[in-house]
Amino acid sequence: MSFLAFFLIVVSLVSFVAAQLILKQAMAATTRTDFRNAQFVSKVTGSIILMTISFFLTLGLLQRFDLSYLYPFQGLSVIFITLMAALVLKEKLNTRLAVGALLISVGIVLVSLS
Amino acid sequence: MQNRPSGFGNPWLQLALSVACVLVSELLLKRGATEVANTDSAWSWTGVNGLASPLVWWAILLIIASFISWLYVLRYIPLTIAFPLSRVVDILVPLGCWIFLGELISPLRWCGIALVVVGLALVAKPIAQIEERL
Numbered sequence: 001m002s003f004l005a006f007f008l009i010v011v012s013l014v015s016f017v018a019a020q021l022i023l024k025q026a027m028a029a030t031t032r033t034d035f036r037n038a039q040f041v042s043k044v045t046g047s048i049i050l051m052t053i054s055f056f057l058t059l060g061l062l063q064r065f066d067l068s069y070l071y072p073f074q075g076l077s078v079i080f081i082t083l084m085a086a087l088v089l090k091e092k093l094n095t096r097l098a099v100g101a102l103l104i105s106v107g108i109v110l111v112s113l114s
Numbered sequence: 115m116q117n118r119p120s121g122f123g124n125p126w127l128q129l130a131l132s133v134a135c136v137l138v139s140e141l142l143l144k145r146g147a148t149e150v151a152n153t154d155s156a157w158s159w160t161g162v163n164g165l166a167s168p169l170v171w172w173a174i175l176l177i178i179a180s181f182i183s184w185l186y187v188l189r190y191i192p193l194t195i196a197f198p199l200s201r202v203v204d205i206l207v208p209l210g211c212w213i214f215l216g217e218l219i220s221p222l223r224w225c226g227i228a229l230v231v232v233g234l235a236l237v238a239k240p241i242a243q244i245e246e247r248l
Contacts, residue, residue, distance in 0.1 A: 020197065027188035055177075059143070059164040063151040067144050071204070078201050085193035093194050096236050101198045103233030108204045110226025 005061065009073050012057040017080045019050035021088055028089075068112045075108030125190040128183040129199060135180035136203050137210065139173040146170035198237045205230045 026043035033040070061070055082101040086093035119125075146169030155163065164170045187196050205227045211217040219227075 020193065023185065024188045024193045027185055031189055051181075056162060056164075059147055059162075059170070062144060062147040063153055063164070067140075075201075075204065078198050081197045082194050085197070089193065091192045091194045096239065097194050097198070100233045100236030101194075103229050103236065104198050104201050104204075105233075107226045107229030107231075107233060108201065110229060111204065111208055111223050113222065113226075 005064065008057050008061060009070070012054045012061070013073055013077060013080070015050040015057075016054040017077055017084060019047040019054065020081050021084055022047040022050070024085065024089060071112035072109040075105045075112065078105045078108070123186075125187050128186045129191070129196060132180040132183035132187060133200055133203050133206070135176040135183070136200075137206050139176035139180065140203070140207055141210075142169045142173035142176070146173060195237060195241065199234065201230070202234055 022043050026040050026047070029040060058070070078101050082093065082097065085091045143164075146167035147164045149169065150163060150166045152163055184200075187200075208217075208219060208223060208227065212219050
């Protein structure tokens, strides 16, 4: 795998994780306010742009690598999103949830490797 | 957390719908991207040439549908619970290939599937308690 491919995989993963966090923030706010406010619109737009970047990068990578090769990286998103949701969004994260997320990630990697 | 709607508006049902759409779209995307693959072109690194495949467009429609369900899920369920649960799709894809396409699943892959199931059970267990508190 070239450095470029690795770099694109990382960019795709980071933009996907960031998009999820921003979306969660925007949607959680709608339970308190309505949809017509500038902050909500800009957050949703920003996360859709990030997801689109991640989507096309993945599509480009799929043309060069097997899905089974790229999938472990998607598995890592479970760990990253769970940790970042706890750190950035201050969601409650107990040992059980953390271990669960870790097992899911390891499981996804194993499924893709074999 | 405010009261959750029931019926079609139930966030857990929407989570399941979102997962189903992602499952089908992943398979369509891989087939579509392979169909029109042209790795000689530098542009293909961006993936935009994948748009030449109708399968990719069907996948995009499903992704939009799953996205709308997912937005709804995010309104009600914490990300630390909703996201790990949404990855049930990662074992549904190989299981789908095994059941419908007759592909073989190696012992190592079965171990991976078992790990994901245990992880999902750990994440899903507290949900019953959260629902009780509401």
